[in-house]
Amino acid sequence: MLSDVEIAQSCKMLPIKEVAAQIGVGEEYLDYYGKYKAKLSDDLIKKVKNNRDGKLILVTAVNPTPAGEGKTTVTVGLGQAMKVIGKKAVIALREPSLGPVFGIKGGAAGGGYSQVVPMEDINLHFTGDMHAITAANNLLCAIIDNHLQQGNALGIDPRRILFKRCMDMNDRALRNIVVGLGGKANGVPREDGFNITVASEIMAILCLAEDLTDLKRRFENILVAYNYSGEPVYAKELGCAGAMTLLMKDAINPNLVQTLENTPAIIHGGPFANIAHGCNSVRATKLAVKLADYIITEAGFGSDLGAEKFLDIKCRAAGLKPSCIVLVATCRALKYNGGVKKEDTSKENLDALKKGIVNLGTHIENMQKYGVPVVVAINRFYTDTDAELDFVKEYCAEKGVTACISEGFAKGGEGAAELAETVCETIETNGGKNNFRYIYDTEKSIKEKIATVAKEIYRADGVIFTANAEKSIKEIERLGRDKLPVCIAKTQYSLSDDPTKLGKPENFEITVRDVKLYSGAGFITVMTGDILTMPGLPKSPSALKIDIHEDGTIEGLF
Numbered sequence: 200m201l202s203d204v205e206i207a208q209s210c211k212m213l214p215i216k217e218v219a220a221q222i223g224v225g226e227e228y229l230d231y232y233g234k235y236k237a238k239l240s241d242d243l244i245k246k247v248k249n250n251r252d253g254k255l256i257l258v259t260a261v262n263p264t265p266a267g268e269g270k271t272t273v274t275v276g277l278g279q280a281m282k283v284i285g286k287k288a289v290i291a292l293r294e295p296s297l298g299p300v301f302g303i304k305g306g307a308a309g310g311g312y313s314q315v316v317p318m319e320d321i322n323l324h325f326t327g328d329m330h331a332i333t334a335a336n337n338l339l340c341a342i343i344d345n346h347l348q349q350g351n352a353l354g355i356d357p358r359r360i361l362f363k364r365c366m367d368m369n370d371r372a373l374r375n376i377v378v379g380l381g382g383k384a385n386g387v388p389r390e391d392g393f394n395i396t397v398a399s400e401i402m403a404i405l406c407l408a409e410d411l412t413d414l415k416r417r418f419e420n421i422l423v424a425y426n427y428s429g430e431p432v433y434a435k436e437l438g439c440a441g442a443m444t445l446l447m448k449d450a451i452n453p454n455l456v457q458t459l460e461n462t463p464a465i466i467h468g469g470p471f472a473n474i475a476h477g478c479n480s481v482r483a484t485k486l487a488v489k490l491a492d493y494i495i496t497e498a499g500f501g502s503d504l505g506a507e508k509f510l511d512i513k514c515r516a517a518g519l520k521p522s523c524i525v526l527v528a529t530c531r532a533l534k535y536n537g538g539v540k541k542e543d544t545s546k547e548n549l550d551a552l553k554k555g556i557v558n559l560g561t562h563i564e565n566m567q568k569y570g571v572p573v574v575v576a577i578n579r580f581y582t583d584t585d586a587e588l589d590f591v592k593e594y595c596a597e598k599g600v601t602a603c604i605s606e607g608f609a610k611g612g613e614g615a616a617e618l619a620e621t622v623c624e625t626i627e628t629n630g631g632k633n634n635f636r637y638i639y640d641t642e643k644s645i646k647e648k649i650a651t652v653a654k655e656i657y658r659a660d661g662v663i664f665t666a667n668a669e670k671s672i673k674e675i676e677r678l679g680r681d682k683l684p685v686c687i688a689k690t691q692y693s694l695s696d697d698p699t700k701l702g703k704p705e706n707f708e709i710t711v712r713d714v715k716l717y718s719g720a721g722f723i724t725v726m727t728g729d730i731l732t733m734p735g736l737p738k739s740p741s742a743l744k745i746d747i748h749e750d751g752t753i754e755g756l757f
Contacts (some may be wrong), residue, residue, distance in 0.1 A: 201316065201473060202217055202754075202757065203308075203310050203311065203314060203756075203757040204224050204318060204319065204501065204753060204755075204756045204757055206311065206312060206314065206459070206661055207314055207316050207317070207319070207459070207468065207533065207723075208317035208753075209458045210649060210753070211706075212234075212235050212314060212317065212457060212461070212682065213457060213461050213706055214234050214235070215229065215231070215234065215236060215237045215455060215456070215457070216237075217461075218228060218455065218456075218461060218463050219455060219463070219464055219645070220235070221287075221444065221461075222287070222289060222463050222490040222491055223307070223490065224239065224243060224455075225328075227242075227442065227680045228240045228242060228270040229455070230449075230452070232326045232454075233320075234319050235316070235320075235456065235457070235607055236317070236320060236325070236326060236454060236455070236456055236462050236663040237440045237455050238449065238452040238454055238455070238488050238630065239452055239453050239454075239455050240452060241410070241411075241452060244319075244482065244486055245477070247486065247490060248489070249294075250489040250490070251489075251703050252489065253287075253289075253487075253488050253489075253490075253491045253492045253493055253494050254492065254493050254494065254521065254522045254523070255484070255488055255494050255496065255519060255522055256277070256493060256494065256495045256496070256521065256522060256523045256525060256622060256626075257366070257496060257497070257498060257506060257509060257521045257524045257525070257571075258270060258273055258274040258495060258497040258498075258508075258524075258525045258527060258576075259281070259498050259501065259502040259505055259506035259509075259524060259525070259526055259527070259562075259566070260501050260502065260526065260527040260528065260562075260653060260667070261501055261502075261526070261527070261528045261532055261533070261536075261558050261559050261562050262503065262532075262536070262558060262562075262691065262694065262701075263500055263501060263532075263691055263692065264501075264502040264531075264535040264536065264541075264692070264693055264701075265357070265534045265541045265617065266529065266531035266532045266534070266535040266541050266544040267531060267532065267580075268527050268528065268529055268578065269310065269322075269527065269578040269608060270497055270527045271301060271309045271310070271497060271620075272296075272309045272310045272433065272578065272607055272608050273294065273311045273312060273313070273525065273527045273576050273578055273605050273607060273615070274290060274292065274496070274497045275290060275292075275308075275313040275314060275458055275464070275607065276309075276312075276313035276605055276606075276607020276608070276611065276615035276618075276704065277294040277307035277605070277607070277615050277622070278462045278495045278577075278617055279313060279388065279456060279458050279459070279462050279607065279611055279612030279613075279615065279618045280292035280612045280613070280615035280618060280619035280621075281462070281493050281612075282334070282460065282462050283460075283613055283619065284373075284616055284619050284620055284623070285610040285620070286492055286493050286623065287485045287490065287491045287492050287493070288462060288463075288490045288493040288494070288495060289462075289463045289464070289465060289490055289491040289493075289494050289495075290315070290379060290458065290462060290463070290464040290465070290487075290492055290494075290495050291464075291465045291466075291467075291470060291479050291483050291484050292315065292464060292465070292466045292479055292496070293466070293467075293469035293470075293477075293488040293497070293499070294321070294323065294325060294328060294329065294445050294454075294466055294467065294468060294469040294479075295308065295322050295469065296329065296367055296395065296396065296397045296469060296560065297313070297323070297367045297368055298301075298325075298327065298367060298368050298369035298395050298396075298734055299368070299369070299588050300322050300323070300741065300743055300756075301368070301736075301742040302734060302736050302737060302738065302740050302741060302742075303367045303737045303741065305332040306367070308321050308743065309458075310608055310757070311607070311608030311609060311611075312344070312459060312607065312608065312609065312610060312611035312683060313458070313459070313607035313611055313612075313615070314393060314458065314459050314467070315456055315457065315458050315459075315464045316369065316458070316464065317456070317459060317460060317664060318757075319753050320379065321550075322467065322756060322757075325454065325466075326449075326512055327449070327450070327451075327453070328405075328450040328452050328454070328467070328468070329357070329367045329396050329397075330367070330449035331363075331449065332365075332396055332399060332401050332402050332405060332447070332450065333338040333365055333366060333367055333399075333417075334446050334691055335401050335443040335444075335446040335447055335639050336355075336363065336364065336365045336396070336400075337402045337440060338401045338442060338443055338446065339418075339421070339434060339437070339439060339443060340362060340363070340364045340391075340448055342435065342437050342438075342439045343355070343360060343362065343423060343424065344378065344379065344386050344387065345532070346437060347386070347387040347389075347748035348386050348387055350625065351439075352721070353426060353432055353436055354426040354427045354428065355424045355425075355426055355427075356388055356425055356426055356427050357389040358389070358390075358425065358607050359390070359422055359424055359425040360389065360423065361422060361425075361435075362400070362421065362423040362424070363391060363392045363393060363394050363425060363732075364391065364392070364393045364394075364468070365393055365394045365395065365396045365399040365401075366393055366395070366396060367395065367396035367397070368395070368540045369395065369733070369734040369735055369740075370393070370597075370733065370736075371733065371735030371736070372413045373392065373393035373732070374392050374393065374571065374586050374731075374733045375388055375390065375392045376393070377389075377391070377393050378390070378391045378442070381748055382417025386598070387498055388418040388679075390710075391652060392733070393605065393733050394732040394733055395471070395732065395733050395734060397403055397469055397470055397475075398470075398471040398474055398475065398732040398733070399721055400421060400475075400717050400719055401443075401447075402420050402468065402469070402470045402471070402475065403470045403475040403476065403717060403719075403720035403721050404417040404421075404719050405447065405450065405468050405480060405720075405726055406467075406468035406469075406470050406478065406479065406480040406481060406513075407476075407481055407513070407516050407517075407720055407721060408451065408480075408481070408482070409482070409517075410451075410479065410482075411444060411447075411448065411451060414441075414444055414447060414451055415440050415462070417440065417446040417460060417719040417720065418440040418443050418719060418722070419433065419434055420433060420434070420435070420436055420601050420718045420719045421433060421434040421522055421718060421719035422716055422717075422719075424719045430624045430712040431520075433718070436720070436731040439571060443627055451482065451592070452482075453465045453466070453467040453480065453482055453483040453486055453729060454465075454466050454467055457720035459611060460611055461610050462612075463490075464470045465479075465483045465486065465487050465649060466479070466483070466494055467479050467480040467482065468482035468483065470499075472499020472500045472504060472508075472516075472691070473499075473500070473504065473656060473688045473689070473690045473730055474686070474715075474724050474726075475581075475690065475717075475720065475722075476509065476512045476513055476686055476722070477498055477505045477508055477509070478496070478497075478498050478499070478505070478508070478509045478513045479496060479600070481487045481513065481516065481517040481519075481715055482706035484496055484513075484517065485517060485519070485629045486520060487521070487733065489725075491625070493622075500691035501562065501691060502526060502559075502562045502565055502566055503562070503565065503657060503689075503694050504687075504689060505571070505654050506524065506565075506566060506687055507565075507638070507652060507656050507687075510569050510635075510637065510638070511638055511639065511648070511652075511684055512599075512684045512722055514635070514637075515637060515641070515684060516684075516721065520635045521571050521635060522571070522572075522626045522633060523571065523572050523573075523574060523622050523625055523626050524566045524569075524571050524572070524573045525561060525573075525574050525575075525576050525607075525618070525622060526559070526562055526566060526573055526574070526575050526576065526600075527575075527576045527719070528559045528575060528576070528577060528578070528591070528598055529577070529578045529579075529583075529612075529623075530542040530544075530552060530583045530587045530591065531545065531579070531580055531582075531583075532544075532554055532555075532558075532586065532588070533551075533552055533555040533556050533591070534548050534551040535555065535701070536550050536554075536556075536557075536701045536702045537550070537552060537553070537554030537555025537556070537559040537701075538551055538554060538555070539551045539552030539555075539699070539701065541600035545582035546579070546582075547584045547587060549586060549587065549590060549616060549657070550592060552587055552723065554702065555664065555701070555702055556590075556591065556594050557702050557703040558694070558701065558702050558703055559575070559591075559594070560598060560703070561594075561658065561694060561703045563575065563595070563598045563600055564598070564686065565653045565655070565656050567599075567600075567754035568638060568655060569632070569635060569636060569637075569638065569729055570633075570635050570636045571633075571635050571658070572600075572625045572626070572628075573600045574600060574602075574603070574618070574621055574625050575591075575595045575600055575601070575602035575603075575752065576602075576603065576615075576618050576620050577591055577592070577604050577605065577682065578605050578607075578608070579604045579605065579606050579608075579609075581609070586672060586709055589605060591640045600619055601625065603617045603618050604617065604618075607619045616733050619730070636665050637683075638651060638652065638656065639651040639652065639653055641682050641683065642682055643683065643686055644681065645672050645675065645676070645681050645685065645723060646662070646664070646672065646700060648684070648685045648710075649687065649711060649725055650662050651684055652685065652687055653687075656693060656694075657694050657696075657709060658694060658703065658704070659695065659707055659708055659709045659748060660706065660708055661709075662705065662708060662709050662710075662711060663708050663709070663710045663711065664684060664711050665710065665711065665712045665713070667712060668711045668713055668714050668726075669710055671713055671714040672714050674716075675714065675716050677721060678716065678718075680716055680718055680723070681723075683716075683721055683723050684721075684722045684723070685722065685723050685724075685725050686717075686722045687724075687725045687726065687727065688724055688725060688726050688727060688728075688730040689709070689727045689728060689730075690727075693708070695707045696710060696728045697728075700729075709727055710727060710728075711725055711726065711727055712727065712728075713725075713726040741755070
């Protein structure tokens, strides 16, 4: 059996200008990064602004498990399948982060015969967007420390600096550090720390910004610290937003690549799917909507985190309205939710499937609350039995949704053709009407917005606010920024805030331990549980298996 990288290396890629031509994009709108990658220019975005909108399809999933779900694989397979059934489609995905690639999670290019390529480039440095974000982030940090060193005219309290440095690699040793040691010439000593680049507010801002002007405005609005009088200090007061924007002048433009079957794929941005909204950029999605009839995109983690934020934060900010939601599930994941150990999920077990399928049922019900039609994609593994697949289909039918098998991993576009037909029929059956609605009104109080998500999406009985969270909420209200959407940071492994509670947890409350204002990005992050913004490497990181040979052949990269 071929590995993902071997499959990717064996495919025949088209020159990127030929891929662009499929969606009516001329060579004059491409900024080349080699033969198979290009950035799409701002001129193109302006040119297609008045084009008719295509149908936006969101791919999400049940809660992730060690048994696997394959959300990106289904997304790519569905995009390829649209081409198979004669539809004009574009895929819009997130960019991978180097940390997970060399750590444990893996990449974000799909798998098997449903991948975006050049897979090695996409999972590594790609077009340099991550590095530009890192540089812009760390420029602001350097300016802050230089301001302290040069007299601190703003009276910044070194104990209340909120903005951290970042790097695009998992390194737990950098979570908490001390800077400025070594004497007066080396700066003002203070506690600091690093986030992984995808957890930087700069990344979140990039993915919500409409254009360079909006990007600069958002940079200026970053809350970086408080002064000794307890008043906020924003990035605009430090005067470096223009320089930060300059560093991002190329990174702000979306990247065009292709799938194994040459379907156009726009890949841009990838904010941490927990403390941020976990979706690709607004610019990429809005451009894709103008270039094709069907646009397939995905959100991070399960629908309780990724899809909720896509719908309540990204769609609200960008004015997007999805026409269909595809909810990915596997029999293996549902059996795991039913109490089966990972190593036993390949064995038929209808009892465990019946017990764990309530997780899928909850996600279906949650997505239906947004007024968008739902289709379930059963990402098939070769160990799935007919009895198990039939049970899932019948369960979904009882929930009022169609479920169909997707075999994009093994068969590419042909393997997801039934899913593509079902999605198109579902959209057409809906008569083109869009009843999309948000789950909460941003004019509600912070506590009311949190409570709505906790009760409607997580199914919690209520919310507990720690004293620290209460204090933070009052401070945000004092700053007049309490009417922003909420972005709840919670474990992805459970509908609750306890990762060990699988299936459909009951009789629980969500505990909010802190609330943070991301004023540049334009949302309020709500911290529940222990959320790490700088991951560590596992005992046996993927980096130990990755190598490159003398002829340039890469191995071990999935």
